Amino acid sequence: MIQRSLRSYLESRLFKGKALLVFGPRQVGKSTLIESLLETQDYLYLNGDDADIRELFFQSTATQLRALVGNKRIVFIDEAQRITNIGLTLKIFTDQLKHVQVIATGSSAFDLSAQINEPLTGRKYECMLYPLSFAELTEHHGLLQEKRLLEHRLRYGYYPEIVTKPGEEQELLKLLSGSYLYKDLLMLEQIKKPVLLEKLLKALALQVGSEVSYHELAQTVGSDNKTVEKYIDLLEKAFVVFRLPALNRNVRNEIKKGKKVYFYDCGIRNAILNNFSPLASRTDVGALWENFVIAERVKYLHAQRQEVTMYFWRTTQQQEIDLIEEQGEALRAYEFKWNEKQKIRFSQTFTENYPGSETFVISPATIETFVGIKYE
DSSP states (O other): OOOOTHHHHHHHTTTSSSEEEEEOOTTSSHHHHHHHHTTTSOEEEEETTSHHHHHHHTTOOHHHHHHHHTTOSEEEEESGGGSTTHHHHHHHHHHHOTTOEEEEEESOHHHHHHHHTTTTTTSEEEEEOOSOOHHHHHHHHOHHHHHHTHHHHHHHOOOHHHHHSTTOHHHHHHHIIIIITTHHHHTSTTOOOHHHHHHHHHHHHHTTTSBOOHHHHHHHHTSOHHHHHHHHHHHHHTTSEEEEEBOOSSOTTBOSSOEEEEESOHHHHHHHHTOOOOGGGOSOHHHHHHHHHHHHHHHHHHHTTOOOEEEEEEBTTOOEEEEEEEETTEEEEEEEOSSTTOOOOOOHHHHHHSTTOEEEEEOTTTHHHHTTOOOO
16 A cells, blocks of 8 residues: 555644644545544544535534544544534534544535634644655655656656556546536536636646736636636645745846746646647657646645645746746745756856755656655
8 A cells, every 4th residue: 555645644643632634636536544543543434425424514513423423532534624613513523522533525626625724723634745756755665667668757647546457547547527526516506607717727738837817718618717716726726736826026027916826736637638649759858848737736745744835936038947936035046947958057146046945856867866866
């Protein structure tokens, strides 16, 4: 079984008097992770997708919850975002059933976060479970093997079912990138035009690595700026994509409100475009590598619980740096190149205006240093 890096964090937070909340996209292994964590425990499992469970929790009281839990010390609530007033229910657990450890998972930040933030202030540990990572697979079968599989990962991504069922990647990704991945989104009243959502996803997939404009996207998909921005926000809260803002501080001609959009998983991005071609025949290898490496960095930083702000940098003269990280007062600048032999020169405008910034080039030869893998 592939060990998830989040497991040790979860183990260390059990029975600390707070609810444990695990967010993440559907099908990344949230239930599998919690079940493996609790495999030697006697716990109560409840699934928010079941109508009778939702009814059970509707306006529940401490007395009702005590009767439900019985002598169990752990309660695992799966797909908790489907339960009305789940935040208040979790608050009752933490405040009045202090001997019970409650664990909840959710594939929908817009529902679950909105319900829990106020009731559970100071009463919860939150964490994200992403698709599998380069670091986790390196731990599983070694660095050499995972590096040999890099092209495969860029084409098919890291969803657990994709990794563990070789030969079925394309079929499974097409199923996953269809309505199932967006199940929570499509239940929302705000998503009144599923066809528009599909068009927007395709437009975003084509623009990976490039600055995006809400106005241009709206023209492309036949909508308006506000709708496009709202749909991207919802896609972000459903853990399908994430945005990177532009860094602008010192340079007069830096772009001010730029943004890039990346996918958490390259396989999903390729499935949206129905393009699983080998890298040698593709024109988007640079963008694919950039998306892959930035997503891996996001996973690594989260696993390490590091507070890092991420940007890209660009001027109106088209000078650009793929990724800027800000941690405290330090800035680190990164360029990503699939071709290890390609010469890289960082913009003099950047280095002069941000003195002391460290610069790095990340290629397949050096990716392990970027995601925290250390040689023994």
